[in-house]
Amino acid sequence: MTGIILLALYVALFVAAMVGVGLVTRGREKHDFTALKTVTFGDESAVRPNRIASVISVLVIFLLWGAFTGSSITPIHVPGPFVGEGGFSYTARDAAGQEDDAEVRFTVHPVGEAVEEPALEEGEGFAKNDVGLIGAYRSELFRVVANDGEGAEVIAVNGQAIAPGETVAIENGTVTMTPRGSLNVAPARGFQMESIWLPAPEEVVAAFIDIAVNGYQNFTLFEHLGWSLIRVLAGFVLGAAVGIPLGYAMGLSGWFRGWFDPIVEFMRPVPPLALIPLVIIWFGIWETGKIVLLFLAALWIMAIAARAGVSGVNITKIHAAYSLGASKAQILRHVIIPNSLPEIFTGARVAMGVCWGTVVAAELVAAQKGAGMMIIAASKFQLTQIVIMGIILIGLIGYGIDILMRKAEDWLVPWKGRS
Amino acid sequence: MTGLSIESISMRFDLPNGGHVQALQDVTLSLREGELMSVLGPSGCGKTTLLNIVAGFLAPTEGVLTLNGHRITGPDAERGMVFQQGALFEWMSVRDNVEFGPRMKGMDVNQRREKSDHLLDITGLQDFKEKAIYELSGGMQQRVALARCLANDPDVILMDEPLGALDALTREKMQGLVLKLWKETGKTIILITHSVEEALLLGERLIVMAPRPGRIHREYRLPFAEAGVDADLREVKKMPDFGVKREEILSMIWEMEEEIMGRTENA
Numbered sequence: 001m002t003g004i005i006l007l008a009l010y011v012a013l014f015v016a017a018m019v020g021v022g023l024v025t026r027g028r029e030k031h032d033f034t035a036l037k038t039v040t041f042g043d044e045s046a047v048r049p050n051r052i053a054s055v056i057s058v059l060v061i062f063l064l065w066g067a068f069t070g071s072s073i074t075p076i077h078v079p080g081p082f083v084g085e086g087g088f089s090y091t092a093r094d095a096a097g098q099e100d101d102a103e104v105r106f107t108v109h110p111v112g113e114a115v116e117e118p119a120l121e122e123g124e125g126f127a128k129n130d131v132g133l134i135g136a137y138r139s140e141l142f143r144v145v146a147n148d149g150e151g152a153e154v155i156a157v158n159g160q161a162i163a164p165g166e167t168v169a170i171e172n173g174t175v176t177m178t179p180r181g182s183l184n185v186a187p188a189r190g191f192q193m194e195s196i197w198l199p200a201p202e203e204v205v206a207a208f209i210d211i212a213v214n215g216y217q218n219f220t221l222f223e224h225l226g227w228s229l230i231r232v233l234a235g236f237v238l239g240a241a242v243g244i245p246l247g248y249a250m251g252l253s254g255w256f257r258g259w260f261d262p263i264v265e266f267m268r269p270v271p272p273l274a275l276i277p278l279v280i281i282w283f284g285i286w287e288t289g290k291i292v293l294l295f296l297a298a299l300w301i302m303a304i305a306a307r308a309g310v311s312g313v314n315i316t317k318i319h320a321a322y323s324l325g326a327s328k329a330q331i332l333r334h335v336i337i338p339n340s341l342p343e344i345f346t347g348a349r350v351a352m353g354v355c356w357g358t359v360v361a362a363e364l365v366a367a368q369k370g371a372g373m374m375i376i377a378a379s380k381f382q383l384t385q386i387v388i389m390g391i392i393l394i395g396l397i398g399y400g401i402d403i404l405m406r407k408a409e410d411w412l413v414p415w416k417g418r419s
Numbered sequence: 420m421t422g423l424s425i426e427s428i429s430m431r432f433d434l435p436n437g438g439h440v441q442a443l444q445d446v447t448l449s450l451r452e453g454e455l456m457s458v459l460g461p462s463g464c465g466k467t468t469l470l471n472i473v474a475g476f477l478a479p480t481e482g483v484l485t486l487n488g489h490r491i492t493g494p495d496a497e498r499g500m501v502f503q504q505g506a507l508f509e510w511m512s513v514r515d516n517v518e519f520g521p522r523m524k525g526m527d528v529n530q531r532r533e534k535s536d537h538l539l540d541i542t543g544l545q546d547f548k549e550k551a552i553y554e555l556s557g558g559m560q561q562r563v564a565l566a567r568c569l570a571n572d573p574d575v576i577l578m579d580e581p582l583g584a585l586d587a588l589t590r591e592k593m594q595g596l597v598l599k600l601w602k603e604t605g606k607t608i609i610l611i612t613h614s615v616e617e618a619l620l621l622g623e624r625l626i627v628m629a630p631r632p633g634r635i636h637r638e639y640r641l642p643f644a645e646a647g648v649d650a651d652l653r654e655v656k657k658m659p660d661f662g663v664k665r666e667e668i669l670s671m672i673w674e675m676e677e678e679i680m681g682r683t684e685n686a
Binding site for chain 1: 449474475476493494495496498499502503504505506507508509519520523524550551552553567568573577629
């Protein structure tokens, strides 16, 4: 139910923002060349990302996240769980067939908060009043007839007849009769998520600050993330150091191509995650195993990228270099390698992405430190705020790696796509 | 013996389906030093194959090629090549492209800088020396290709439709530049083209090749290249003989094309 409300709200906000921003910015569009294009549907170059939409999109995520977790960062919230005093009356019948009414009073309190039970006044008749405490989001079993004498049983709640398995709605909750005649009182839960399912944004921030200051599981946050990055870099560098020469050899020699083609083509579609069990059997769960795994993840991607880079050299460039008197070594150094750099960079970006994903997965399986270890350890203790913080950091680092690779590419291969 | 000599070259290779192609049959030619020869012919007549054999990229199945008395067995700096497009190195500046040949030979920096400065000046690229290749227009890129080839000081320059990808106006300017460079450097040049006008303008000698098998069909000796060195090329084109020759060669090639079409349709 909460999911459907969330989706409906998200769609509503999407549409409202689109219409709203459209109205506000009408007449203030840019008057550049693209604005004069009449055909924009299907012209990819005319589709420019609306940056206002990007900003609102991120804000909406935090707004909904806050609204559904009772966060203090958002002004509005969906209804939360009922907290406070409540009660209902029930009718009991004793063995002699007499009927009597009694009251049940309860206090719903946030879990972890110490509260006192409401004062009990037993009342008149054989059915005595009851009191109890219920944690928010929880339910509580009330054996209301326990103090009502031998053979008494509940026949109605708030005047409505009730039988085992049936539910009666009361103010701010429901009462369900169990097969054994007890009353299960479930206060209204509202639509907010409990912290162990989805913590509020500020809890995630607090977890981040706490771990940044105090560390987690014997290692600082910097060490956890740093170790993941070191593993990725080590695996990637080794994979590139072997894969690029291998790819060049495959691109330059028929024998190498023929020899390694079956191996590379077979290994390429094997997901690195599928290699984790074998790598653990062979190399153990420590650093060697992880670096071997990442090496294998990067190796085939880099080999294929380098091979494609060599195949992609325009033959006229090679011919030109030969007729300018260049030797084979000079052609490799001055023509083939620079010409394959764009392909190698594309491969490197893919490989870094795959390695980052693989290292997190490998750390989920077994590790003492690392981003993946941090979130799997936290999940075992239901520390959802740390899990979410870890996922956000993993995402940010992966995004950061890609941005750095792109910057390096622009700097080192400025001619890419312009020949 | 100086000059380029091509003796009874044939080129025949097998196809995967069991057939074979006779790309060239018994081509014999000799060029003296400093000669400018253009080669014309319908598509599939083997003119690019011939050029690639002279460049040393392909080996003929029969016949011998010699340059200044020694056999041609592979590519070498003595035979420079100018391609239609895509042969420049995008990762180098204009200057580095021009200096590529001398640098590979190990010429020292100052010498090759002097050389590239001179060549970039005479090709009209003095203001673009440090630009990246992708910042230049197609015409300017071909000027770089010419300068790069000349920087290596080859004995023979082979041009494979060097102006084919340029627009008409740029092409005309570049034709003037080719003539100017030919006269100034005195290089032996073989130029392949699709354009009859260009072949007439840029050939002391003009060879028309015929297809299937590729062979020399006719040879002309023409005055237009010599005339074009000093005169406006548009004036050269107005010479009465120019028009006559153009029509003659056009109809010759036209007939060959018709014949090819007919043969394919009957096959």
